Amino acid sequence: MKFESSYLQRVYDGLESRNAEQKEFLQAVAEVLESLEPVVAANPELERWGIIERIVEPERIIQFRVSWVDDNGKVQVNRGYRVQFNSAIGPYKGGLRLHPSVNLSVIKFLGFEQIFKNSLTTLPIGGGKGGSDFDPKGKSDMEIMRFCQAFMTELEKHIGADTDVPAGDIGVGGREIGFMYGQYKRLRNEFTGVLTGKGLTYGGSLARTEATGYGLCYYTQEALKSLRNTDFNGKTVAVSGAGNVAIYAIQKAYQLGGKPVTCSDSTGWIYDPEGIDVDLLKEVKEVKRARLTEYAAARPSAEYHEKKNGEHGVWSVKCDIALPCATQNELDENDAKMLIDNGVLAVCEGANMPSTPAAIEALKKAGVLFGPAKAANAGGVATSALEMSQNSERLHWTFEEVDEKLQHIMTGIVHNSLDAAAKYGLDGDLVAGANIAGFEKVADAMIAQGVAY
Numbered sequence: 293m294k295f296e297s298s299y300l301q302r303v304y305d306g307l308e309s310r311n312a313e314q315k316e317f318l319q320a321v322a323e324v325l326e327s328l329e330p331v332v333a334a335n336p337e338l339e340r341w342g343i344i345e346r347i348v349e350p351e352r353i354i355q356f357r358v359s360w361v362d363d364n365g366k367v368q369v370n371r372g373y374r375v376q377f378n379s380a381i382g383p384y385k386g387g388l389r390l391h392p393s394v395n396l397s398v399i400k401f402l403g404f405e406q407i408f409k410n411s412l413t414t415l416p417i418g419g420g421k422g423g424s425d426f427d428p429k430g431k432s433d434m435e436i437m438r439f440c441q442a443f444m445t446e447l448e449k450h451i452g453a454d455t456d457v458p459a460g461d462i463g464v465g466g467r468e469i470g471f472m473y474g475q476y477k478r479l480r481n482e483f484t485g486v487l488t489g490k491g492l493t494y495g496g497s498l499a500r501t502e503a504t505g506y507g508l509c510y511y512t513q514e515a516l517k518s519l520r521n522t523d524f525n526g527k528t529v530a531v532s533g534a535g536n537v538a539i540y541a542i543q544k545a546y547q548l549g550g551k552p553v554t555c556s557d558s559t560g561w562i563y564d565p566e567g568i569d570v571d572l573l574k575e576v577k578e579v580k581r582a583r584l585t586e587y588a589a590a591r592p593s594a595e596y597h598e599k600k601n602g603e604h605g606v607w608s609v610k611c612d613i614a615l616p617c618a619t620q621n622e623l624d625e626n627d628a629k630m631l632i633d634n635g636v637l638a639v640c641e642g643a644n645m646p647s648t649p650a651a652i653e654a655l656k657k658a659g660v661l662f663g664p665a666k667a668a669n670a671g672g673v674a675t676s677a678l679e680m681s682q683n684s685e686r687l688h689w690t691f692e693e694v695d696e697k698l699q700h701i702m703t704g705i706v707h708n709s710l711d712a713a714a715k716y717g718l719d720g721d722l723v724a725g726a727n728i729a730g731f732e733k734v735a736d737a738m739i740a741q742g743v744a745y
């Protein structure tokens with residue numbers, strides 16, 4: 293990775309040599325630092341205060357053993373993580389991921405992205421992320437509960453409503469948050485807003501379930517309006533994933549006049565030319581926790597395709613708007629070329645870092661509107677921060693109040709990103725704008741607080 297600034301080059305080279313095996317983390321850092329070239333050139337005090345070398349190094353990494361008992365009475369062992377990356381603007385905040393692919397590189401990339409995303413929301417939340425290589429697939433409810441309790445038995449020592457507030461991510465939804473919350477309460481004897489994404493009967497916020505997918509569509513709508521003078525109306529939408537983010541992105545895309553025609557899981561994908569049936573998708577994924585073959589079996593208009601390596605999957609379908617909502621690096625350069633050849637207008641990221649650097653370059657070069665994850669999917673964590681506010685005042689807001697605040701935050705992110713990009717002569721660049729706007733607030737707070745971490 294080559295930088296114009298010798299300061300950025302030195303910091304990145306040092307980071308790379310110390311973390312050579314952490315590919316996802318280095319990828320996330322490289323993308324942010326590239327955007328910061330003009331900021332570093334214009335602000336020499338960043339180097340004097342060591343801001344870049346501090347911001348790429350987590351304040352604290354916690355790694356722990358999670359031992360739990362399966363349904364056969366056999367002890368199983370997993371590895372747990374919490375990376376408390378940056379607390380300059382608020383308590384650490386970010387989700388927990390349960391997936392066999394979880395390792396320190398994945399959690400560090402997610403925690404690093406979270407710093408800038410959380411800053412973009414304009415709310416007082418720092419950056420953190422955690423999880424485990426535990427695989428929830430095929431586990432009974434009781435196994436999930438015993439794992440979550442074991443995980444929280446260690447995590448409890450490091451978190452708190454004013455210290456670090458975890459939430460869901462891949463493999464962690466309402467069921468898992470409930471089990472973890474119950475265990476935290478049992479250990480601490482405290483009823484407090486230590487997790488977000490809680491159930492509505494015990495302190496959760498209305499609209500948190502919908503927030504990431506809805507927020508993604510609000511962001512996309514505003515970016516389309518500002519940069520292309522158009523909107524979702526009458527557009528064909530390709531969505532990947534079939535989890536929390538994908539489901540509610542599909543639902544909101546319909547409400548805004550679009551037609552979502554695809555979704556996917558780790559084993560295959562659906563093309564439904566009549567439009568995805570959201571109620572059926574929710575039944576298959578949220579209630580039955582089944583594979584998409586069940587969707588296809590119940591829906592005559594749907595085509596089911598097995599996932600095959602090297603094929604484009606949902607990105608082979610002709611669409612106007614593409615919303616990757618599954619996982620990191622799921623949209624590569626070949627997929628981007630396919631989308632471009634099919635005339636895509638906009639790609640906005642619901643998942644974290646779903647597009648490879650080469651894909652982003654190809655899309656931007658072809659003039660496709662590109663909305664980066666840390667801006668486009670910030671609606672989830674923003675609404676988590678609204679859940680924290682409601683917990684602090686021990687009140688509940690209506691769905692409409694929360695949704696209105698979410699819309700305001702997402703449209704604000706588009707405009708703050710465009711303003712930050714324009715300040716450095718990068719008009720219309722939503723990637724640079726998001727990185728710069730997110731960074732500037734955190735850097736200011738770090739300088740104001742002296743050499744605290």
Ligand SMILES: NC(=O)C1=CN([C@@H]2O[C@H](COP(=O)(O)OP(=O)(O)OC[C@H]3O[C@@H](n4cnc5c(N)ncnc54)[C@H](O)[C@@H]3O)[C@@H](O)[C@H]2O)C=CC1
Binds near residue numbers: 534642644
């Ligand atoms: N849940 C939230 O509030 C937020 C989630 N995100 C990101 O959105 C993405 C999806 O998360 P959720 O919908 O919450 O998770 P989820 O667990 O509800 O669903 C995950 C989806 O991704 C698919 N998936 C996971 N790993 C995959 C793989 N290796 N290959 C293909 N498909 C895979 C799953 O089949 C499923 O459809 C993740 O990147 C997550 O970090 C970002 C912001 C907030």
Ligand SMILES: O=C(O)CCC(=O)C(=O)O
Binds near residue numbers: 387459644670
């Ligand atoms: O709601 C939260 O605190 C976390 C959401 C999250 O993990 C993310 O934004 O990637």
